[in-house]
Amino acid sequence: MSPNQSPATEERQSLQQQNPDAGVESAPVASPAQYTTSPVVEELDFSGEYDGDVPFGTPPSFIDRQRILPLLQKVEKPGRYTGGEFGVPHKDPESARGRIVFSYPDTYELGMSNEGLKILYDCVQRKDDLYADRTFLPWPDFRGLMKDEGLPLYSLDRPLEVRSFDVWAFNTAHELHYTNLLYALDLAGIPLRRKDRTGADPIIITGGTAVSNPLPLFDFLDGIFMGDGEDAIMEIMDIVSRGKEQGLSRKAILQELQSVEGLIRPDHYRATVHENGEAHYYGPMEAKRTYRAKEFAALENVIVPSIAITQDRVVVEVNRGCGQGCRFCHAGFWKRPVRNAEVSNLVRIAGDLLKRSGNDTITLHSLSIADYPWLEELVVEMAQAYGPEGVSLSLPSLRVQVKTIPVLEMTSGIRKSNVTFALEAGSELMRERIRKKSSEDNLHYLIREIYSRGWDLVKVYFMLGLPDRDGREVDDLIKSLNALGELAKECGPRKKVNVTVSLFVPKPFTTFQWEEQKGPEFFDESIEKIKAGLTTNRVHVRHPTPWMSWVEGLLSRSDHRVSYYLEKAFHAGASFDSWDDGFRQDVWEPVMAEVPDSIQQLWMGQKPGGTPMPFEEIVEGFPRDRLIKDFEKFESINEENMNPPHKQALKESDFPPELLKPVGIPAEKQSRAGFLKIGFSKTGNFVYISHLDTMDALRKALRRAGIPMTFTRGYNKHEKFHFGDSLPIYMHSEREVADVSVYSPVNPDEWFAKISEQLPEGLELKSLNFSENREKERKEKQSYTLKFFHSEDADRFEEMLKNPPESIQFEKKDRKRKRVRNLPRHKSAMRLHEKNLRTSLEELQRDANSLSFLLTLPESGGLSIVDLLDRYLEIPREDWNVRLQVWKTEN
Numbered sequence: 001m002s003p004n005q006s007p008a009t010e011e012r013q014s015l016q017q018q019n020p021d022a023g024v025e026s027a028p029v030a031s032p033a034q035y036t037t038s039p040v041v042e043e044l045d046f047s048g049e050y051d052g053d054v055p056f057g058t059p060p061s062f063i064d065r066q067r068i069l070p071l072l073q074k075v076e077k078p079g080r081y082t083g084g085e086f087g088v089p090h091k092d093p094e095s096a097r098g099r100i101v102f103s104y105p106d107t108y109e110l111g112m113s114n115e116g117l118k119i120l121y122d123c124v125q126r127k128d129d130l131y132a133d134r135t136f137l138p139w140p141d142f143r144g145l146m147k148d149e150g151l152p153l154y155s156l157d158r159p160l161e162v163r164s165f166d167v168w169a170f171n172t173a174h175e176l177h178y179t180n181l182l183y184a185l186d187l188a189g190i191p192l193r194r195k196d197r198t199g200a201d202p203i204i205i206t207g208g209t210a211v212s213n214p215l216p217l218f219d220f221l222d223g224i225f226m227g228d229g230e231d232a233i234m235e236i237m238d239i240v241s242r243g244k245e246q247g248l249s250r251k252a253i254l255q256e257l258q259s260v261e262g263l264i265r266p267d268h269y270r271a272t273v274h275e276n277g278e279a280h281y282y283g284p285m286e287a288k289r290t291y292r293a294k295e296f297a298a299l300e301n302v303i304v305p306s307i308a309i310t311q312d313r314v315v316v317e318v319n320r321g322c323g324q325g326c327r328f329c330h331a332g333f334w335k336r337p338v339r340n341a342e343v344s345n346l347v348r349i350a351g352d353l354l355k356r357s358g359n360d361t362i363t364l365h366s367l368s369i370a371d372y373p374w375l376e377e378l379v380v381e382m383a384q385a386y387g388p389e390g391v392s393l394s395l396p397s398l399r400v401q402v403k404t405i406p407v408l409e410m411t412s413g414i415r416k417s418n419v420t421f422a423l424e425a426g427s428e429l430m431r432e433r434i435r436k437k438s439s440e441d442n443l444h445y446l447i448r449e450i451y452s453r454g455w456d457l458v459k460v461y462f463m464l465g466l467p468d469r470d471g472r473e474v475d476d477l478i479k480s481l482n483a484l485g486e487l488a489k490e491c492g493p494r495k496k497v498n499v500t501v502s503l504f505v506p507k508p509f510t511t512f513q514w515e516e517q518k519g520p521e522f523f524d525e526s527i528e529k530i531k532a533g534l535t536t537n538r539v540h541v542r543h544p545t546p547w548m549s550w551v552e553g554l555l556s557r558s559d560h561r562v563s564y565y566l567e568k569a570f571h572a573g574a575s576f577d578s579w580d581d582g583f584r585q586d587v588w589e590p591v592m593a594e595v596p597d598s599i600q601q602l603w604m605g606q607k608p609g610g611t612p613m614p615f616e617e618i619v620e621g622f623p624r625d626r627l628i629k630d631f632e633k634f635e636s637i638n639e640e641n642m643n644p645p646h647k648q649a650l651k652e653s654d655f656p657p658e659l660l661k662p663v664g665i666p667a668e669k670q671s672r673a674g675f676l677k678i679g680f681s682k683t684g685n686f687v688y689i690s691h692l693d694t695m696d697a698l699r700k701a702l703r704r705a706g707i708p709m710t711f712t713r714g715y716n717k718h719e720k721f722h723f724g725d726s727l728p729i730y731m732h733s734e735r736e737v738a739d740v741s742v743y744s745p746v747n748p749d750e751w752f753a754k755i756s757e758q759l760p761e762g763l764e765l766k767s768l769n770f771s772e773n774r775e776k777e778r779k780e781k782q783s784y785t786l787k788f789f790h791s792e793d794a795d796r797f798e799e800m801l802k803n804p805p806e807s808i809q810f811e812k813k814d815r816k817r818k819r820v821r822n823l824p825r826h827k828s829a830m831r832l833h834e835k836n837l838r839t840s841l842e843e844l845q846r847d848a849n850s851l852s853f854l855l856t857l858p859e860s861g862g863l864s865i866v867d868l869l870d871r872y873l874e875i876p877r878e879d880w881n882v883r884l885q886v887w888k889t890e891n
């Protein structure tokens with residue numbers, strides 16, 4: 001093996017020796033001399049043989065829910081895995097021409113917040129003859145159980161084996177998701193490497209900003225898509241569905257997919273590895289695809305998650321692309337050109353999404369919202385249309401501009417959102433060099449204004465490891481942070497600045513693609529120095545672990561040989577690498593140490609500006625002559641010739657100021673005409689949803705139905721809601737109660753059906769009553785039924801409940817009790833309880849395998865159902881819904 005060869009290369013060579021016919025016949029002829037004079041040490045062919053002429057596809061394979069439910073008792077956040085949310089379209093996977101499952105390679109909460117995925121899912125679902133579904137990554141607790149039980153990864157709308165789909169499409173937004181791609185494939189029972197798949201495996205494709213350099217994923221994925229996928233996903237589904245109907249093989253369908261513009265098919269390429277370590281690629285050049293429309297994300301299929309997700313709000317894509325051209329910013333280069341949606345369309349889309357989801361916040365999604373030419377109009381129209389309904393607006397991080405102040409104020413009428421600025425560097429010279437058009441003076445002016453308008457906290461982002469030609473980066477940053485601290489102190493006793501400092505990662509197709517990736521030692525030393533240099537306590541500095549950026553740096557500009565290290569890290573336990581508590585430095589450190597120095601230098605080291613990069617041989621990303629020109633410009637900037645700080649950024653808005661007034665909730669909606677008492681049952685999937693999430697699901701359902709709910713008058717206004725006792729997760733209930741304050745009388749007969757149709761599966765409306773005064777239900781006793789799955793259990797526990805001891809004693813954490821001095825922390829919150837069981841239990845009855853009884857509640861001297869099961873019957877929660885169902889029944 002040559003020193004430049006990876007073990008994966010060696011493996012591929014041996015495979016090719018076994019199968020000398022493997023090869024791509026149609027790849028264009030190119031000469032290695034085209035790229036380098038260094039002798040070739042290895043020639044590679046990425047084509048796959050697959051399994052010959054076997055027709056592609058498998059019938060849908062349904063998973064019995066009874067295999068899933070028992071596992072949900074044992075995991076954190078079971079609601080991630082139940083599916084059946086409100087808004088899921090009920091389509092038939094068996095009669096569909098083609099089936100696709102979409103994934104974001106991370107948890108449900110992040111996946112369901114991903115806009116790209118929602119858009120593509122909706123595109124496919126709109127077609128009657130296609131079936132789309134979703135799956136996300138189980139957290140390692142659930143993954144371990146799935147592995148133990150032999151349960152493969154399944155989709156959420158209908159529990160289908162992911163492996164039985166035709167296409168599995170990922171949206172990979174971050175290089176640190178690469179190991180998660182392997183995690184997902186492994187859990188689905190699909191070979192990690194492309195060449196090992198057969199006609200029974202789905203075609204695995206990914207798009208997303210993190211694959212602009214497709215080479216690291218060449219060995220794993222069947223297709224890697226560049227750009228906006230709205231049109232391409234339909235072309236892919238059409239080709240795959242048609243291919244299945246014609247009985248084509250996997251290889252033939254992949255061949256046909258070559259016609260999809262923007263889709264790179266790795267098996268269509270060859271490569272040479274050279275003595276100097278470089279790898280070069282031969283095959284078609286693929287240009288990234290651009291979707292142009294007057295609006296984005298006008299979704300017809302809106303799924304409302306049953307649990308809180310990261311972006312629990314309506315997201316309206318104001319524009320795509322960013323024209324600022326910051327030299328370090330991958331999204332800025334990759335997502336060009338700028339395409340602005342029209343104000344009227346955005347307002348209409350937001351209204352529609354609010355109605356379908358029941359959310360009460362709109363996020364105006366944009367890479368650079370301050371550059372949207374009609375920002376004031378948009379904010380005014382949104383606020384006027386939806387502010388009176390209690391809907392607040394939130395903005396992404398802001399550019400330093402005066403015109404953003406009235407916009408911010410306007411958006412704070414209902415709820416105050418966070419204010420975030422990205423300054424990125426500590427000196428004007430560095431900001432000029434990286435082309436970040438913000439100045440420190442302007443930022444200080446803005447922060448002063450923002451503090452004076454009631455905000456106590458602003459967030460500012462910085463980076464370390466930028467191309468620092470003078471070695472002043474850290475000292476400049478310290479000065480900048482101390483100045484921010486002084487400013488906060490001047491503005492008031494409670495004013496603070498939260499600062500996030502992260503390690504810069506040079507990305508493909510940016511001006512800095514030739515720059516060095518600085519390492520964790522540099523970052524650790526710099527952070528130490530920064531902390532030691534801070535003279536203020538008003539600035540709180542946080543930073544992610546630099547090892548995450550170091551690994552991201554490895555993956556960003558590497559080539560196909562990195563697949564070996566990726567796979568090795570995955571097998572050693574790497575996954576969820578973008579999570580602070582998921583990243584495993586103990587795994588990555590030895591793996592990174594295996595990368596030969598010369599290769600590491602090639603992938604992560606400093607290169608002269610203009611050096612050809614291997615991904616440029618495949619992808620037409622951003623014109624390289626413009627990148628080279630920009631790099632030369634960057635190199636030429638110094639203190640003498642730099643522009644003065646961008647005072648012009650402090651541009652006053654010419655929008656009529658009288659229109660930019662915060663819109664509040666009308667006083668009428670903060671009054672009370674009475675209460676609506678809502679009785680509902682909680683069963684099915686919803687027993688896996690926590691009390692807080694259930695309250696939120698009900699609140700959203702009432703918003704969708706249009707119930708005139710009263711809003712609070714507080715700082716962050718919300719609907720007035722009173723729930724009864726919280727129902728433990730995993731317990732069924734025949735009747736839960738919520739009291740909702742309403743500002744106009746509600747006729748229950750008129751509203752019963754409207755509310756019912758807005759409730760998600762698992763919540764069913766049982767009663768609806770309106771009264772002027774709130775009638776509190778104060779119960780001393782509650783009836784329960786234990787529905788055992790086996791008669792032996794029913795016999796045994798009937799005996800125990802028939803003959804309870806006089807009393808039982810148990811220790812329990814008491815959250816209200818203060819810590820007792822001189823006792824260890826874990827002991828101090830414990831309290832001894834003694835409960836009289838004989839008087840607490842009444843009216844025991846048996847019906848088949850069910851035991852029903854009345855239980856005196858803790859407030860009246862009895863004990864809770866959880867304590868009865870846990871402490872006396874010794875039935876742990878893990879057994880609920882596995883050995884028995886626990887029902888709270890109507891008295």
Ligand code: SF4
Nearest residue numbers: 322324326329332367
């Ligand atoms: S303004 Fe933001 S999104 Fe636009 S190029 Fe600069 S950093 Fe990137």
